Amino acid sequence: MNSQNIETCLAELRSLATELGFLDFGIAPAIDASGFHDLVRWIDAGYAAEMDYFQKRLEAYRHPKGVLEGVRSLIVLAYPYPADLGQPIRSDQGRIARYAWPGEDYHDVIHRHLKQMKRFLVDTY
Secondary structure (H helix, E strand, C coil): CCHHHHHHHHHHHHHHHHHCCCCEEEEEECCCCCCHHHHHHHHHCCCCCCCCHHHHCHHHHHCHHHCCCCCCEEEEEECCCCCCCCCCCCCCCCCCCHHHCCCCCHHHHHHHHHHHHHHHHHHHC
16 A cells, blocks of 8 residues: 555544544554553562453554564554543442443443444455
């Protein structure tokens, strides 16, 4: 793909990302994660509790090639959590992370949108 095609592709991806509700879009080099060793210490300290997927996917957290061999760049996206606080929190209530509020799980929403972006890339380029 030549540089003009790459620029066109990026512009179309950016536009699609906006249509899908992403707040930001960027491209980053696929490099080792700077916080990888902190993650390993966190897991070793037992903070992952029953979230065993961290340990099972360590190579994916170390470098993107742990997910896709030969990867050189990443598409980086920002997606909003729900902003409506709903009812005020009483002093005798605990706080719940926004991503866990009632409604559709944002992981499912993002996954569906990422599949749409992948489909666009495969079908168009």
